[in-house]
Amino acid sequence: MKLFKTYIGEKENMRLFLSKYEEQLTYEAPTSKPKGRVPKNERFCRFCQKKSPDVTFKNEPHIIPELLGKNFGVSDFECDLCNEYYGKFETDFAYYLGLLRSFYFVKGKGNVPTFKSPNESLIARMETLQSGTKGMGITDFTSEGFDINIETGRTTITYIKHSYTPIKVFKCLLKIALSILPFSDFRFYGEILHFMSNDENHEYYVQFAKVWSYETNVRRIKPACYIFRRRNNVDDVPKHVFMLYFENMIYEFFIPRYALDEALYITREFSSYYCPPILLDEPGEINTYGSSIIDFTTTELLQKEKGSIAYQLDPGHFSTAQMIDPLTKEKSPFIPSAIRKITLFQIDENFDKEAFENGEGF
Ligand SMILES: [Zn+2]
Known part of the structure; x- marks a missing residue:
């Protein structure tokens, strides 16, 4: 049995999941143009x-939309x-993801996207320092968008998302799953395809739009998908489980209505098993991740939903933190509630640490 790395606290869940399912395929978008089409x-x-x-x-x-990163997987x-x-x-x-793509510098078809909340109470956009270093400047115009906890080192950014329809987000995810399935399996999903291919949202199909999600402390450099299939066809579990790994997020669900599982859907007596986060490296002793079920069953436009992104710094950083006036270069003690703008940098060869520490302006 192929072993997958996961968090220490999830090893038993992984064993349980793998007793029911085996990996059928992994999909990562190719980094060059495909040949032999x-x-x-x-x-x-x-x-x-x-x-x-x-x-x-x-x-x-x-196959994986380019909004999750430019790719050649067609x-x-x-x-x-x-x-x-x-x-x-x-x-x-994209509206459901909100600030996430800007926060992680995800380049889609063009540059890293600018994010503006509907009333422009929060704006995130790429900016260039005088030295040429680029950063993602996130400005909060409400005074309520940032919660910087200097005791724990955790910063939470809260904002309002653009209106979106949850069932359409599910259809977008299901479309990815149906695209990476081999045709020999795909042909058994004619029924769910009917639900996918028109705007009728019959509640019978809508009920399946629940996605198990993890927010982990590790990022995937590029998005990846997995399909796991049932090991034993006599088990009362759905045939295929699909997972999308994007940045530090995981979206996971079973593909509903496999034709040969009709009996399961009539009696509704089936059990679902979720795969815990598959990690590429051992997590050590760290066990930081959150899990939740995202309910995408709503067929109406969802308005003014709150979104949030949190990140963790070593609390020690705050004990020496100072505020620098960008005009006068005057330094003063750090007051978290006074912060209206956070700029994120990717620490790469273009990052000018010295200019940054001297409070270089934009
Ligand atoms: Zn067509």
Whole structure:
């Protein structure tokens, strides 16, 4: 049995999960243009079941949306009409993610996105210091957006998200899952495809839109997906479990309505097992992660939802912290509640530490 690294406190859950499921595939978007693609005039769209020339294949449909990072992972089995239809859900997903992509410097098609909360009470955008060092400046205009706890070292940034429809976020995630499934498995998901491919949100299907999520203390440099499949077909568990790893977040759910599991769905007597976070390195003694179930079953537009992102610094940093007036360069004691702007830097070869410590302005 292949072993997966996880947090020490999750080893038993991992053992339990792996007693029911085995890894079927891992998907990471390729870093260069794929070769050996199916010619456009021979393509078949798995989502609408139409082939060229009844539908066109001019677009480059991404398997993992580029809003999660620029990538070369495109498919040969999604027509332009389906691509445009499913693409609409990506806006909801981006709005659901809120500040996250800016916070982690995720470059999509273009640069790292600017984030503005709907009433512009919080704005995050890339800025360049005089030395050329780039940073993500997050400005809070409400005086309530930042909670800096100097005792624990934890800072929480709170903001309002743009309106989005939760069920569309789920459809966006489910679309990724259905895209990475091999066709031999995909063909058994005709029923859920019906729910995916139109705007009717029958409550029977909507009920499955619950996603198990982890917020971990480790980041994935690029997004990755996993499909795990049931080991034993007599077990009363759903056939496939899908996971998306993005930055420090994990989204996990079972793909509903596998045709051969009809009996499970009629009796609704099935058990779900969740895979604890799969880590690439041993976590040591650290056990910092949070888990929750995200309910994406709402079919109405969700407005003014609060979002938050927290990060941890060594509390020791705050004992020596000072405030520097950017104009006069005058230094004064650090008052957390006075902070209206936080700038994040990626500590790489372009980072000018000296300029930063001298309070260089923008
Ligand atoms: Zn299609």
